Amino acid sequence: MRALVVVMGSVNLDQVQTVRELPRPGETVHGTSLAFHNGGKGANQAVAAARLGADVRFIGAVGSDAAGERLRSALADDGIDVTRLRTVTGPTGLAVIVVSDGGENVIVLEAGANARVRATDLALDAFAGAELALFQMELPLDTVRRGLELAKSAGALTVLNAAPPDGAADLPPELIDLLVVNETEAAHLAPTVxxxxxxxxxxxxxxxxxxxxxxLGAAGVMWSYQGxxxxxxxxxxxxxxxxxxxxDTFTGALVARLAVGDSWLGALELAVAAAAYCVQRSGAQPSIPRLSALTG
Known part of the structure; x- marks a missing residue:
């Protein structure tokens, strides 16, 4: 049996529109294509972890609509345990994503069902047996905090991807074994730097x-790990x-490889390779590689 990773996070339908250049404030531009993909930071990271070697249990919520059915089925098709993915009345989360020809993007989120993942819905046994538990910041803050507490109580190592960063500074650092951030998120958590x-x-x-x-995007990654x-x-x-x-691909891959016992540098190398594979393709989940694509 493979190592278990529990991912608690968001599930969204991604509406992806491409443009030649991102519009400036007040500017209207014509799109060049429109597509819908499965997404949400939590779901993306869960898919990456599953495709790159871990058993994954997912905690979250989708709406009582066609998008929710689609997203639940897609996660299950990747071998992810969705028994803790609730269906709630109302719409599924939506991300409106605009991508330029140069690959840069802007994203607007509508939380939908993600806002209804409540701290009181969580139970200790949801984290039972997990090597690592992975969280992001697209669920309510008190829910993330409670999830971290329960994961620690269950003996899992906790990983927080502080994205988006609002509220992350209010989470006790002692609940977080590994923090993963980009430069924007890091600056939010270190405002005096x-x-x-x-x-x-x-x-x-x-x-x-x-x-x-x-x-650091095209500049790679830096870390401080166990000293x-x-x-x-x-x-x-x-x-x-x-x-x-x-x-998301980087984070999910890193967590999966740490869970299965790779060395720190080995896990980082595969996560960097997975992210490089991802950026050469369109769509969040469709671009996430399987382990065989990276290792031959």
Missing amino acids: DPEDPQALLADLATRYRSVVLT DTGSMPAQRVAEVVDTTGAG
Whole structure:
């Protein structure tokens, strides 16, 4: 039996529109394509973890609509345990994503059913047997806090991807074994530090969190892990098509490989490779690789 990762997070339908260049405030531009994909940071990270070697149990909610049925089925098709994925009355979460020809994106979220994942709905046995438990910030803050508490009580290592960062500073650092952030999120959590200085951002966060990974996009990653620090470059790619799911792919891959027993550097290397694979394809979940695509 493979190592178990519990992912608690959001499930969204992604409406993805491509444009030549992202519009400026007040500007209207024509789109070049429109597609709908399965998404949500929680679901994306769960799919990445499942495809890259872990058994995954998912905790979250979808709405009582066609999108909810579609998303539940898709997670199950990836072998994810969805018995803790509730169906609630109302719409499923929606992400409106605009992607430029250069691969940059802007995203607007409508929480939908995600806002109805309540702290009182959580139970200790949901985290039973987990090696790691992975959280993001697209659910209500008190729900994330309770999930972290229960995961720690169940003996799991806890990983927080502080995205989006609002409210993350209110979560007790002692509940978080590993913090994963990009530069924008790091700057939010370290407001007194120069946001253009990633080394300073990492150093500040490392004074409060046990271990930190700072993702830098095309510049790779930096980390402070169990007292050691280091960096790793990103893999070169021929063309960046869509960066939407890259961070989620990286995080899910990293957690999966740590859960199955890879070394820290080995897990990072595979996570970086997974993110590079992802950005060369369109759509968050469709672009997430399987382990065989990275290892041959």
